[in-house]
Amino acid sequence: MYALQTFDLTKRFGDLVAVDHVNLKVQEGELFGFLGPNGAGKTTTISMILGLLYPTAGRVHVLGEEVSPTRTHVLRQVGAMVNTPGFLPYLSGRENLRLLARLYPDVDERRVDEVLELVGLRDAAKRKVKGYSTGMKQRLGLAAALLHRPRLLVLDEPTSGLDPIGMKEMRELLRALADGGTTIFLSSHLLHEVEQICDRVALIHQGRIVAEGEVRALLQQYKSLEEMFTTYVETP
Numbered sequence: 001m002y003a004l005q006t007f008d009l010t011k012r013f014g015d016l017v018a019v020d021h022v023n024l025k026v027q028e029g030e031l032f033g034f035l036g037p038n039g040a041g042k043t044t045t046i047s048m049i050l051g052l053l054y055p056t057a058g059r060v061h062v063l064g065e066e067v068s069p070t071r072t073h074v075l076r077q078v079g080a081m082v083n084t085p086g087f088l089p090y091l092s093g094r095e096n097l098r099l100l101a102r103l104y105p106d107v108d109e110r111r112v113d114e115v116l117e118l119v120g121l122r123d124a125a126k127r128k129v130k131g132y133s134t135g136m137k138q139r140l141g142l143a144a145a146l147l148h149r150p151r152l153l154v155l156d157e158p159t160s161g162l163d164p165i166g167m168k169e170m171r172e173l174l175r176a177l178a179d180g181g182t183t184i185f186l187s188s189h190l191l192h193e194v195e196q197i198c199d200r201v202a203l204i205h206q207g208r209i210v211a212e213g214e215v216r217a218l219l220q221q222y223k224s225l226e227e228m229f230t231t232y233v234e235t236p
């Protein structure tokens with residue numbers, strides 16, 4: 001069984017085919033990078049994986065069960081961060097997480113403090129989110145995604161807006177989570193980051209998967225993921 005599998009997943013917006021027969025297979029415990037230029041179809045794919053958007057055709061399986069906007073049961077085992085997460089600005093980071101924790105019967109205050117510690121926000125937990133930097137909001141978003149101990153994490157550009165130190169910390173955190181058995185599917189434009197932490201990648205271009213493989217194997221074929229990327233995505 002795969003943690004995540006898509007079967008000819010397709011999304012059309014009018015005449016535009018944003019996602020075109022995408023077949024992805026992500027194994028449990030894998031850290032999988034989803035690469036592609038602006039407008040390639042990454043967020044659209046992720047939205048369908050999370051049941052936020054209906055596929056025009058094709059299917060998504062998460063942990064062996066089909067997902068759709070009307071069949072979201074299995075998504076209880078999924079944590080997600082898509083775009084910059086919204087929080088209540090006049091509440092503290094901890095208060096925001098405590099509110100979210102109420103959605104889950106088995107998430108208590110100790111778990112809230114545990115995830116705050118995990119993402120490095122323990123000291124800032126009492127401060128209002130209004131005063132958080134982009135990086136701190138991003139980390140709080142990850143903390144929220146982790147609250148219910150998901151088996152699969154789906155992250156759309158988790159390092160966007162982070163400074164080099166924040167990026168390094170995020171990288172180490174994601175790697176540690178994957179080493180602990182959490183499957184992670186993330187989209188990113190930061191090829192160097194992806195190269196350092198991901199086990200496998202897929203490259204999407206104009207809605208189609210044009211390259212895929214183990215990072216280690218791809219790096220024997222290409223000097224870097226950047227070289228792979230530019231091989232398939234012509235630069236204007």
Ligand SMILES: Nc1ncnc2c1ncn2[C@@H]1O[C@H](COP(=O)(O)OP(=O)(O)OP(=O)(O)O)[C@@H](O)[C@H]1O
Binds near residue numbers: 018036
């Ligand atoms: N709701 C929508 N209605 C119409 N077109 C859309 C809609 N959402 C996305 N698109 C189009 O679908 C294509 C794929 O968009 P998507 O946001 O999935 O790309 P992306 O790979 O996430 O890009 P980026 O790297 O810029 O985030 C783009 O051409 C986009 O304009």
Ligand SMILES: [Mg+2]
Binds near residue numbers: 042043044156
């Ligand atoms: Mg996107």
